[in-house]
Amino acid sequence: MDEFIDISNGSSGSERSSGRARVLVMTAVEAEKEAVLRGLKGDSRFDVMTAGVGPILAAASTAAVLAAAQSAGYGLVVSAGIGGGFAGRAELGSLVVSDAMVAADLGAETPEGFLSLDELGFGFTRIDADSALAERVAGAFRAAGLQAVSGPVLTVSTVTGTTETARALEKRVPGAAAEGMEGFGIAVAARNCGLPALEIRAISNAVGPRDRDAWRIGDALKALEAASTVLVEVLA
Numbered sequence: 653m654d655e656f657i658d659i660s661n662g663s664s665g666s667e668r669s670s671g672r673a674r675v676l677v678m679t680a681v682e683a684e685k686e687a688v689l690r691g692l693k694g695d696s697r698f699d700v701m702t703a704g705v706g707p708i709l710a711a712a713s714t715a716a717v718l719a720a721a722q723s724a725g726y727g728l729v730v731s732a733g734i735g736g737g738f739a740g741r742a743e744l745g746s747l748v749v750s751d752a753m754v755a756a757d758l759g760a761e762t763p764e765g766f767l768s769l770d771e772l773g774f775g776f777t778r779i780d781a782d783s784a785l786a787e788r789v790a791g792a793f794r795a796a797g798l799q800a801v802s803g804p805v806l807t808v809s810t811v812t813g814t815t816e817t818a819r820a821l822e823k824r825v826p827g828a829a830a831e832g833m834e835g836f837g838i839a840v841a842a843r844n845c846g847l848p849a850l851e852i853r854a855i856s857n858a859v860g861p862r863d864r865d866a867w868r869i870g871d872a873l874k875a876l877e878a879a880s881t882v883l884v885e886v887l888a
């Protein structure tokens with residue numbers, strides 16, 4: 653495949669307007685980056701970089717990359733990595749493609765319950781992805797034999813470790829499919845540059861009570877690698 657579609661929805665930039673937008677993929681750690689690179693098989697239209705763990709480092713790193721790469725012609729920023737899956741939505745080893753990236757614990761605790769930054773009137777906690785693109789990517793993963801759904805992916809600063817918190821998050825964000833620590837930060841950096849973002853999580857553990865023996869990091873990294881191979885085709 654020679655050309656990418658213009659996934660930037662008309663953003664400025666000569667490469668984008670000529671339909672040759674590039675894709676920046678940000679992972680948290682090196683093992684995720686290596687998995688993505690193996691899957692992309694050297695496709696030169698993708699740049700893959702590590703952002704660090706957590707929403708703050710992820711946002712700062714992505715902003716720095718985008719600022720330094722003004723002419724790189726990016727049309728899409730992808731947050732990719734392993735993550736937790738919500739029960740009944742995303743099983744271990746499966747993939748979740750975000751239709752929204754939600755900062756799920758950004759707000760204030762009150763005696764009456766959690767109030768998000770939106771409810772407090774101080775900002776926003778949700779960045780919608782292009783839902784058609786999210787469904788197309790998830791559909792392409794399924795067509796390639798991978799287990800995949802699209803849905804909201806939550807960004808948290810504290811990994812969920814109890815059933816109680818998992819239920820509270822599902823109530824706060826109906827349809828929540830996965831949890832990670834970087835997506836919203838990466839999406840904010842992309843948004844500040846007028847770029848769309850998408851998050852892809854390969855499920856390594858269930859969101860809920862901590863159970864290190866049940867983690868399947870190797871399987872999740874293999875799923876991330878396979879997803880990255882499909883990404884080359886689906887974004888072309």
Ligand SMILES: O=C(O)c1cccc(C(=O)CC[C@H]2O[C@@H](n3cnc4c(=O)[nH]cnc43)[C@H](O)[C@@H]2O)c1
Binds near residue numbers: 811813857
């Ligand atoms: O110690 C624990 O119980 C624990 C459980 C899951 C993940 C961690 C991490 O510190 C890894 C953070 C790293 O991996 C992503 N990730 C993977 N699973 C989850 C999760 O269930 N909730 C949030 N983030 C997760 C995350 O994006 C970071 O890059 C520790």
